[in-house]
Amino acid sequence: MTLFQTFGPARTGAFWMVLAGTLFAVINLLTQYATMMLAVPSARMAFWQYFIALLFSLPWVAREGLRALKTGNLLLHLIRVASAVIGVQLWIAGLAHVPIWQAIALIMLSPFFVTLGANLFLEEAATPERWLAVTVGFLGGMIILAPWSESFTPYVLYPVGAAAFWALTSLLTKRMTRSESPESLTVYLLLLLSPVNLALTLGEGVAPGGGLTTLILVAAGLLTALAQYAIARAYASADAAYLQPFDHLKLPLNVGFGILAFGFMPPGAMWLGSALILAASFYLLRQESRGALATA
Template sequence: MPPAFAPPEERRLLGIGLALASYLMFTGIDSSAKWLGLAGIPAVQVVFLRYVLHLGITAGINLPAMGTSLFRTASLKVQVLRAAMLLGATTCNFVAVRYLPLTVTGAIAFTMPLFICALSVPMLGETVGWRRWVAIAVGFVGVLIIVRPGTEAFHPAALLCLAAAVFSAFYFLLTRRMAARDSAATQQFYVGICATVVLAPLALPGWTWPSDPATWVAFFTVGLFGFIGHQLSTVALGYAPASVLAPFSYVQILFMAASSWLVFGQPPDIWLYLGAPIVIASGLYIWLRERKLAKPVTPVAEVR
């Protein structure tokens, strides 16, 4: 909980700083996953690592304090479905980063608010006006500019990025439904345990170990970054409201560009410079409309 004696402005600045740190951690997840993929580690094993390490840290920290209450949930069915959505998003994203620059996967990930806005109609019964429908359509024009379907530059892995954004949108909507019913620790626990149980039979046979020091580092950080990122994001919301933090999530595209260029030697191309601002502008417009209408603000880059 934020200290009561801190001025509101100071608390918000701390919240923004923690949120930016969480976006750096999320970039670390994708960077570690890409490094492991290029090193020949099977994709299912990379996804398993992300969740089994996350589960170990979550259980190790929360079990001593919470005991069996960590396992109690208001709806096991929703928690399992929520975990399945995040697992689908992570799997699609981790496969996509093997073939696409981080700048491309990151830019397409910013379509998540567009999908959330569209899916909130059938799932939550919300009303979406024509302005936001236009913003959704314009956002997907930006995606078309980035991936350029029908050209030699198009890679099918871009479709996995869009699938990851859809899974992420479902995950967020289910999280919104459970936010007031289960603790953050319980929700993180079920995400980790469900994915670990599902993936263990697929990942453990024929296990591949890293063969160099850098890959060993990525081997452990893919899960560590995930846990730290989600924890920082949760704490940040204790110091500043989501309406304040949401626009700063787009800073992650800068982190992704830096990692793509400096670590993997893949600088952004001209099409990303043209398409990404359109996607980001669409997401920001939806954020402004939802803020004006006093609706829950959509986070952008928290799902990994």
């Protein structure tokens, strides 16, 4: 019996989602350092990050053969990539006007879109426990957001839009795990993202630079490939709505890494909101684990 078989589907899915969130937090740290401290244009950063991630994914394709690229859902792959690209563009546009901690808090509106979509399109049960956990997590995000403050501007709609499109990406990922392998989902995303990112960076130049910049780009690319694979494994193991609170862990992870790397100390409301998000995540894990044991 493997370790993941001992965990069960719910805990296995949670493990992969937390791992993905941790990897993305490190990627954000590298991206912020490259763009802010080394003056790397954001479009160029995105292109090399995902192109290098694609290169790291090629051994998976060689190991799996053409099976990793064979699909009967090419249209869904295209829609999924388009949704991810739009989400990324809205996210970047939002970061140009909205503080990072506020933008990340707004991304936590995504579970509402996911829970509704999972119930309508994936026929997953929207249990009271799930709604309670997601609601508590959203309340934590609202405390961090503080929409009643004077800093609330129309620009905050950009992260809200990103949350909606990333939720659509998550729902499509879960739907496609019924017939697609994690390797296929990962490679197609990286393969189709690269041409779009290349087109966006042509006006600023494509040359990656050298020295530390190249090292950061390579590291970000490798971690991106691993993170995308971890997400696919997560959705192959557990329901999309159940996994969303664990995706919220990216908030305290990003804050923590930001403090360690840049010394940025967020306001006190950040800690209260983060505590609610963590409490909701662990509550949901406990409820789902009990449900899995009851049906075993």
